Amino acid sequence: xxxxxxxxxxxxxxxxxxxxxxxxxxxxxxxxxxxxxxxxxxxxxxxxxxxxxxxxxxxxxxxxxxxxxxxxxxxxxxxxxxxxxxxxxxxxxxxxxxxxxxxxxxxxxxxxxxxxxxxxxxxxxxxxxxxxxxxxxxxxxxxxxxxxxxxxxxxxxxxxxxxxxxxxxxxxxxxxxxxxxxxxxxxxxxxxxxxxxxxxxxxxxxxxxxxxxxxxxxxxxxxxxxxxxxxxxxxxxxxxxxxxxxxxxxxxxxxxxxxxxxxxxxxxxxxxxxxxxxxxxxxxxxxxxxxxxxxxxxxxxxxxxxxxxxxxxxxxxxxxxxxxxxxxxxxxxxxxxxxxxxxxxxxxxxxxxxxxxxxxxxxxxxxxxxxxxxxxxxxxxxxxxxxxxxxxxxxxxxxxxxxxxxxxxxxxxxxxxxxxxxxxxxxxxxxxxxxxxxxxxxxxxxxxxxxxxxxxxxxxxxxxxxxxxxxxxxxxxxxxxxxxxxxxxxxxxxxxxxxxxxxxxxxxxxxxxxxxxxxxxxxxxxxxxxxxxxxxxxxxxxxxxxxxxxxxxxxxxxxxxxxxxxxxxxxxxxxxxxxxxxxxxxxxxxxxxxxxxxxxxxxxxxxxxxxxxxxxxxxxxxxxxxxxxxxxxxxxxxxxxxxxxxxxxxxxxxxxxxxxxxxxxxxxxxxxxxxxxxxxxxxxxxxxxxxxxxxxxxxxxxxxxx
Numbered sequence: 001x002x003x004x005x006x007x008x009x010x011x012x013x014x015x016x017x018x019x020x021x022x023x024x025x026x027x028x029x030x031x032x033x034x035x036x037x038x039x040x041x042x043x044x045x046x047x048x049x050x051x052x053x054x055x056x057x058x059x060x061x062x063x064x065x066x067x068x069x070x071x072x073x074x075x076x077x078x079x080x081x082x083x084x085x086x087x088x089x090x091x092x093x094x095x096x097x098x099x100x101x102x103x104x105x106x107x108x109x110x111x112x113x114x115x116x117x118x119x120x121x122x123x124x125x126x127x128x129x130x131x132x133x134x135x136x137x138x139x140x141x142x143x144x145x146x147x148x149x150x151x152x153x154x155x156x157x158x159x160x161x162x163x164x165x166x167x168x169x170x171x172x173x174x175x176x177x178x179x180x181x182x183x184x185x186x187x188x189x190x191x192x193x194x195x196x197x198x199x200x201x202x203x204x205x206x207x208x209x210x211x212x213x214x215x216x217x218x219x220x221x222x223x224x225x226x227x228x229x230x231x232x233x234x235x236x237x238x239x240x241x242x243x244x245x246x247x248x249x250x251x252x253x254x255x256x257x258x259x260x261x262x263x264x265x266x267x268x269x270x271x272x273x274x275x276x277x278x279x280x281x282x283x284x285x286x287x288x289x290x291x292x293x294x295x296x297x298x299x300x301x302x303x304x305x306x307x308x309x310x311x312x313x314x315x316x317x318x319x320x321x322x323x324x325x326x327x328x329x330x331x332x333x334x335x336x337x338x339x340x341x342x343x344x345x346x347x348x349x350x351x352x353x354x355x356x357x358x359x360x361x362x363x364x365x366x367x368x369x370x371x372x373x374x375x376x377x378x379x380x381x382x383x384x385x386x387x388x389x390x391x392x393x394x395x396x397x398x399x400x401x402x403x404x405x406x407x408x409x410x411x412x413x414x415x416x417x418x419x420x421x422x423x424x425x426x427x428x429x430x431x432x433x434x435x436x437x438x439x440x441x442x443x444x445x446x447x448x449x450x451x452x453x454x455x456x457x458x459x460x461x462x463x464x465x466x467x468x469x470x471x472x473x474x475x476x477x478x479x480x481x482x483x484x485x486x487x488x489x490x491x492x493x494x495x496x497x498x499x500x501x502x503x504x505x506x507x508x509x510x511x512x513x514x515x516x517x518x519x520x521x522x523x524x525x526x527x528x529x530x531x532x533x534x535x536x537x538x539x540x541x542x543x544x545x546x547x548x549x550x551x552x553x554x555x556x557x558x559x560x561x562x563x564x565x566x567x568x569x570x571x572x573x574x575x576x577x578x579x580x581x582x583x584x585x586x587x588x589x590x591x592x593x594x595x596x597x598x599x600x601x602x603x604x605x606x607x608x609x610x611x612x613x614x615x616x617x618x619x620x621x622x623x624x625x626x627x628x629x630x631x632x633x634x635x636x637x638x639x640x641x642x643x644x645x646x647x648x649x650x651x652x653x654x655x656x657x658x659x660x661x662x663x664x665x666x667x668x669x670x671x672x673x674x675x676x677x678x679x680x681x682x683x684x685x686x687x688x689x690x691x692x693x694x695x696x697x698x699x700x701x702x703x704x705x706x
Contacts (some may be wrong), residue, residue, distance in 0.1 A: 004100070005169070005360050006134035008110035008125045009141075010157055013329070015174035016139040017051050018208065020109045021332060021340070022347030023137075026357050027105055028059050029375040035103040036060060039092045039128055040076045040111035041069045050331045051109060057334040070095040073111070085124075093131055105361065108134055122157075126164045135167040135360060143175040143204055147188045158195050170198040170356055177204045198359065200351040208343055210234045211330040213285045213310045216257065219328045220314050220321065222287065226302050227310035230430045232336050233284045240322050245270045254281040259322055262292030262313070269301065275309050282427075283309050291315040307428035337400075338432065342407035348382065349409060373524070373531045374656075374683060376563060381689035382410045384696075386489040388685055389482050391475035393417030393438060394425045395495045401681035403431040411689050414439055414488060416475040441478035450481045457509055480505035483667050489692035492685050494672035499538060503662060506669040516664040518543075520551045521671075522558055523646050523659035524687075533559045533566070533633040534649075537642035538660035538671070548590035552635045553598060554663045559633050561694060562687070569612035569631035570594070570605030571641070575621040579606070587637055602627050609634070609645075658683045661691075668692050 005023065009016040020036075027034045036059070041049035052068050060068075070092040071079070079088040099106050110125040129136050138157060142150045154171055161168055171192055176185065185201065192199045214231035217224060224231065236255040241248050245266045252258075252274055260267045268288070274280040286309060288294070293313065302308060314321055332343050347353070392398050393415035402413050413436040415422055422438045441447060451468040454477075463471075471477050476497060482488040494502045503519070512519060522535035535555040536543070543551060552568055559566040572587040573579065584606050591605040604612075604627035611621040611628050618629025636642030650657045658680065660671050668691035670684050 003104065003361050004106045004108060004132060004134040005137055006108040006110060006125075006129040006132065007137045007139060008129070009139045010153055011141060014139045014141045015172075015202065016109060017054075017332060018174070018202070018343055018347060019137065019139050019172055019351075020051065020107065021054065021343055022351060022353060023356070024055055024059055024107055025344055025348075025375060026353040027107060027361070029379060030357055030361060031104045033103040033105070034059070035063070035099040035106045036068055036109070037096055037099055037106050038069045038109045038111065039096075040071055040073055042073050042111075050333055054332060054334045054340070058340070067095070067099065076111075080124075089127065089131055092128060096132055106132075106134075108132065122160065123164075126161055126166055129166050130164060135169040136161060137170045137172065137356075138168060139172045139174055141175050142173045143177055150188060151191055154192055155195065168196055169359055170200065171196050172351065173199070173201045175204040175209075176201045198352075198356055200356075202347065202350045205342075205346050206236070207234060208332070208339070208346065209330055210236055211325075211328050212333075212336050212339065213257070213312075214335055215328065215330055215333070216285070216287070216325065217310075217312060220287070220312070220316070220324060222312040222314045225288070225293075225311045225313050227285070227308050230285075230308075230310045232338060233310065233430045234339070234432075235284045238322065238325050240318060241267045241271075242318070249274065249280070252281045252283070255284040256281065257285050257287060257325070258283050259287045259289060259318055259325070261290045261318055262288035262294050263290070265294045265298065268294060268298065268311075272301070272305065272308060276305065285310040285312060287312045287314060287321060289314055289316060289318040289321050307424075338403050338407055341404040345382075345408040345410075348379075373526060373563070377683060377686035377690065378408060378410060380693075381686040382408065384693050385409070385411055386689040386692040386696075387412040387414070387487075388688055388692075389414045389416065389479040389488040389491045391416045391479040391491065391493045392496045393422040393475075396425070396429060397676065397678050397681055398495055399426060399429055399431050399433065400678045401685065402436060403433055404678070404682060405685060406433060406435060411685060413437070414479075414482070416441060416479055441475060442473055444478075446482075446487065447472060450478065450485075453481065453485065454509070474505075476501055477505045477509075480509050480669060483669065484509045489696070490668040490670070490688040492670050492672065492681070492688050494670075495674060495676055495681065498674075499660070499671050502671045503539070503669060506662070506665055510665050510667050510669060512664050513666045516550065516554065518547055518550060519662055519664045520554055521660035521662050522555050523657045524562070524661070524683075525646065525649060526656040526658065527649075527653055528655075530632070531564060533564065534642060534646045535633070535635055535663075536639065537636065537646045539639070539662070541639040543590075543638070545586055545589035545593060548587065548635065548637065549593035549597070550664075552590065552594045552603060552633075553601075555633050555635060556598070556601060556603070558661065558663050562690070564632055566602065566633045567627045567631050568594075568601065568603040568605075568633040568635060569607050569609075569627055570603065570635045570637075571609055571612065572606030572637060573608065575607045575611045575628075578621070583637060604628060604631070605635075607631075656680075656683075658687065661687055667695055 007016050007020050036055045052065055189199050213233045235257045237253045239256045239258050241258050241260040248267055249270055258271050271283050271286055275282050332339055388411050390398050394417050405411050415436055415438045418440050419438045450472050454468045455463055479491045483491050520536040520540055521538040522533050523537055525532040525534055533555055536551045552570055556566040556568050570587050570591050572584050574584050587606040594603050604625050611618045612631040615629035622628040649655050662670055668688045670688045
């Protein structure tokens, strides 16, 4: 029987979806096979359940939606009304059992049976949890409640659930507002901890309950006339506009959704001008009501505006539209990744999910899967936030990745580029980068200092001041100098620049760390069921035996640092003593050097790729080897072989290639592929943060000369 957990709310809209998302993130870091199960689902107007869509898209892409639930709310209500509760429970248990047999853990999300008496809903969730033998996590929305109300609510629920035989492992007080926290939070928690050990609070975060424009479109059934690429914008206020423009503009608030009849061209144009203004509030969008499309020159005005807020169109009247929006039920949806990132960051900062996971998970398979690897990167990076400089401040992918990592509270950022251009790009994309700093190298107060430092480092080349100024205007050099002087902890670039443009400054300014004679690289190759390390596929064209030895040892250390126990295969076209030739001898010499330096390490070679990865082939060709058939770190003999192999595996096996990750430098600088995706950038920044943490730890632990 697999392990499981049943999350249940004490009222509708308790916030249990946020808790389910946070727990799924944590469990996916720990376990190889995690399933998600929602006994009863609520279909929205598009006949989808938001929770299932979100969890499936993020964690369970190969799982069918149909296997993740048992009944729709309508089906469940019909069975209950017909007195067929046993049939309903049997159907739920049957669907759950299939998941539990195939997975290590099943996370279950209880249901809000809207339209059903609260007592019946309570009994129903208790009975499901009991039949699934699932411990329960209870979530309550305590916003604006008194301590006595919160205490009474939880103690009443605990008494009732325990009376039915349910085990309660944790309580979560969601949407705690400041009055609650300042007035009586800690005595309240102490009271609750006499009942349940693990009690957590999640502060109220208005942005998580705010609707996005896309949710409004869905809720109203509205048509998007303009600004379809801006539907992720968050709405903080709803404003019905019907007055004259001179009265409307002073009342306008930041991130408002303006609701106005379609014939009020004056208000529409006023809202658009406000959006483009630097001194006025910026609307999140406009809803045109009454089925009226504004006549005149609106199309021409909009065509020449560039970035603009979404403009929606509905046949409903203004009053009816405003009434509908007062009843909108917002959520965390798969199409709003910044909100997903904000939700995860908020949950992880408030709840000790590690302690909760340890309490509920009975056994954890430890094989490192790609999902586990990627999730652990974020977790490790967030433990000690580092300052990362991003030279490509106008690149759309860079900005979107930075937004997500800021919301996940993983790193601090400096964006390089002309502030007006960077800010214009941010505004057009609608990304939220509060806290990020924008720096123009040419106008930075550090520019002169950087030029002088460059001249000192490169004194053997006799650069002039003018040459230094030209070089320091380059964002790659400026960003690298920030890292060199400790004004940033690491740099990630390459989305719009070549590899050499990105890493050449690091060779000149950062240089290699003690004990290293060269800079090399690895790729983390995330296959379907495992993570492999490939090196060197990006930097050194034809390494000699000493260099190949150093690449192998550095790659082994990198793998170890990221949770992969290294078994190193140094590749060639023959295995063991079977082949001869100059290229094989080069690898053999490198292996001998590496084994002499690390006698207890698992390093093997020369070895062919098939013997390194296939246990049967490895057993036949090198029966005494501890690496053959089990290798996870692969060292290629030259750049030509390595670069082509990683790209072949990436494309043919649909693998995610994270890198190149540079190793051997004093401080972390990492390169991106110009074809990189937002997810690639997120992973590379997380790795850079972890490398920067290691540099900081090494510096702290270094002996002090007396």
